[in-house]
Amino acid sequence: MMIKRKRMLGALLMLSVTAILIAGCSNNKKENAKSDEKIKIGVLYSTTGDFSINETPMQNAAKMAIDEINDDGGINGQKIEPIYMDYGSDPAIAADKAQELILKDKVTAIVGTNASSTRLAVIPTIEQYDSLLVYNTYYEGETPSPNVMYTNSVPSQQIADFIPWITENLGKKVYFVGSDYEFPRNSISYAKKLLEASGGEVVGEEYTPTNATDFSSVINKIKKAEPDVVFSAVAGNSNVPFYKAYTQYGMDPKTTPICSVSTSEGTVKGIGEAAVGTYSSFDYFNTLDTEASKKFVSKYAELFGTDTTVTNQTEAAYHGVYFLAKALEKTKSLKTSDIIDAFSGIEIDAPSGKIKMDDENHHAWLNSYIAKVNEDQQFEIVYSSDKLVEPEVD
Numbered sequence: 001m002m003i004k005r006k007r008m009l010g011a012l013l014m015l016s017v018t019a020i021l022i023a024g025c026s027n028n029k030k031e032n033a034k035s036d037e038k039i040k041i042g043v044l045y046s047t048t049g050d051f052s053i054n055e056t057p058m059q060n061a062a063k064m065a066i067d068e069i070n071d072d073g074g075i076n077g078q079k080i081e082p083i084y085m086d087y088g089s090d091p092a093i094a095a096d097k098a099q100e101l102i103l104k105d106k107v108t109a110i111v112g113t114n115a116s117s118t119r120l121a122v123i124p125t126i127e128q129y130d131s132l133l134v135y136n137t138y139y140e141g142e143t144p145s146p147n148v149m150y151t152n153s154v155p156s157q158q159i160a161d162f163i164p165w166i167t168e169n170l171g172k173k174v175y176f177v178g179s180d181y182e183f184p185r186n187s188i189s190y191a192k193k194l195l196e197a198s199g200g201e202v203v204g205e206e207y208t209p210t211n212a213t214d215f216s217s218v219i220n221k222i223k224k225a226e227p228d229v230v231f232s233a234v235a236g237n238s239n240v241p242f243y244k245a246y247t248q249y250g251m252d253p254k255t256t257p258i259c260s261v262s263t264s265e266g267t268v269k270g271i272g273e274a275a276v277g278t279y280s281s282f283d284y285f286n287t288l289d290t291e292a293s294k295k296f297v298s299k300y301a302e303l304f305g306t307d308t309t310v311t312n313q314t315e316a317a318y319h320g321v322y323f324l325a326k327a328l329e330k331t332k333s334l335k336t337s338d339i340i341d342a343f344s345g346i347e348i349d350a351p352s353g354k355i356k357m358d359d360e361n362h363h364a365w366l367n368s369y370i371a372k373v374n375e376d377q378q379f380e381i382v383y384s385s386d387k388l389v390e391p392e393v394d
Contacts (some may be wrong), residue, residue, distance in 0.1 A: 038081035039074075039328065041066070041321075042101035044112030044122075049089025050211050051236045053266055055114050057300075057308040058136060058317040059084065062111050064303060065321035075328045083107060089236075091121035098125045098133075108334050109134060111320055114313070115210070115235065116140060116182040123148065130336050134324050136316040138261070138282070140186030141363075141393045147336070149343050150363045151320040152313065153283045155190040156392035158261055161368050162281040163194035163231075165383055166259055170279075171228020175204040177218060177242075184233035187261055191231055203227045208234065213241045219249040232260040239263050243271040243278070253277040264311035268373055275373045282312035283366035283389075284352040285379045296351035319350035323357060323364070355388065363391035 043066075045059040046052050063082065070079045083105050087094035094113055101107045102125070109132040113119045116139050126133045126147045133148045141154030166174070174195055178184030184207065192202055204225040206218050212234075222230060230251075234242045239262065246253065254277035265286050268275045286297050286309070296318070297310050323346060328334075331342035340362075347356040356365050365388040371379035 038079050039334070040081045040083060040105055040107045041324070042098070042105065042107040042110035042112070043082050043084045044087060044094065044097055044101065044110050045085075045317075046089040046114065047086045049087075050238075051089040051114050051118075053237050053270060054137075054264070054311065054313055055089075055112075057266060057304075057311060057314040058112070058114070060304045060308060061300065061310075061314045061318035062321050064300065065318045065325075069321070069325050075325050076332055080325070085112075087118070089115075089118075091115070091118040094118045095121045095125050098122045098131075099129070102126075102129045102131045108132070108328075109324055109336075109339065111136070111317065111324065113137070117210075119148075120182065132336050132339055134320045136320040137313050138183075140183050140190075141391070142182075142186060144362060144393050146340070146362070148362065149320075149323065149340070149357070150391070151323055152316040152364070153366055153368075154363060154391050154393055155187055157283060157366050157368055157389040158281050159187060159191050159194065160389075161383065161385065162259065162261070162370060163191055163200070164198050165370055166229055166231070166279075167195065167198040167200045170257060170259070172198075172200040173203050173226070173228040174200055175206075175222050175225050175227035175230045176202065176233075177206050177208070177222070177230060178233035179210045179212070179235040179238060180207040181210060181235075184235060184262070187233045188231070191261075208238065210236060210238065212238045215242045215245040216249060218242075219245050219251060223250065227256060230256065230258045232258050233262055234260070235262045237270075239267045240270040243274045247274040264309075264313065265379060266309040266311050266314075268377055268379070269309050272377065275377060276375055278373050279370060279382075280373075280379065281368070281370045283368060284312040284315045285369055285371050285381060286310040286315075287371070287379050287381065288352065288369075290351075290353065292349065292353070293351045315351050319348060319352070319355065322348050322350070358391060361391060361393055363393060365390055 045055040047056045085097040111134045114137045123145045138153040176188045258278040260280045327342040331338045368385040368389045370383035371381045374380045
C-alpha cells in the first residue's frame, strides 16, 4: 500500500514537472513570437509617371534607411516590414493604394507621396482611418493635417532667404513661372510678397500643366518682359523641357538666371548643360561638404548606382524614416496618437546635419541653402543659414 502511494506521488510529481515545462515552453514561444513580430510600414512613391524622376530616389532612400534600421536590430527588437506601392504619379490611385495599405496590409504608418495634389488626395484616407503619413517633400505649408508629419521645407525655410538674396545679388525684375497646382501657386504667391518687401518688381507670371513639354510661348513672353531673373516653380519632369527650351529660344541663364524652388540634382542631370548658371534653394544639396553627407551619397551610389541621383527629397525620405523609427522607439506603441505625440521634439543626426521636429506643429526645423549649377553641372553652395530655420505654417 505504501509503495502504491509512493508511485502515485511520483507520477503526480512527474506530471506537475511536465506541466511546468510545457507551460514554460509555451510562454517562451509567446515571447519569441512577440519578438518576431514585424512593424509594417507602407512606402508609397511613384517609380513611373510624371514625378518618377523625383520619387524613385526617394523610395531608394527609404529602403536604405529601413534596411539600416533592421540591420541594427530594428525598433525595440522588432524589424520593419516595408510594403512598397507605386501609384504612377496619379493622385486618385495614390488614395486607393493608401487605403489598401491601411485596411488590407494593416500598416502602422505610410512614408511617401510627393506632389501636393497627391498629398491632398491621400490625406482624407489617412484621417478617415486614423493612420499616419510621413511626408518628405517641400510644400506650401498651408492647412497641415494632424495625421501627417512633415520632414521637408515649407516656404519660410526655402524662399524667405531666397528672394532677398536674389534681389541683392541678381536683380529686382522677376518673372514667375510655375506648374498649375497648389505648391507652385502658393510658393509664388509667398515669393511675390517677399519680392515686394525687398523692393523688387513682378514683370510676369505664367502657369503650365504639370506634364507640359512645350514651353515656347512661355519663353517668348519671358523674352518680351526682359526680367533680371526667372523664378521657377515648374515641377517634376517638366523641368527638363523648360530649361532646354530656355536656352534653345535664346535665353542665357548665365545672364538671366532661372532661380528654382523645384529643380534638384536629379533634374539637373536630365537637363544637362542648359542648367549651368541657374540656382536652386533647398534644405540639402548632395555636394554638402560634410562627412555625414559624403557617406550618405557614397552608400546610395553603391546600392542603387548613378542612374538616379540624391536630392533634398531623397535625403528627406531617408531622415523621415529615421524620425518615424525614433518616435516608435520612444513610445513603444503602435497607436497612431501615441506615435504622433512621440515625434514632438525628436532630434536626429541626418546627412544634412542635426535636425529636429518641432514641439507642436509636426514640421522639421531644417537648414537653408542656395546653390548655383557650375560648369560641371553640380550644385555649388553659395549661401547657407547659420542655424536651423523654424517652420512657419498656417
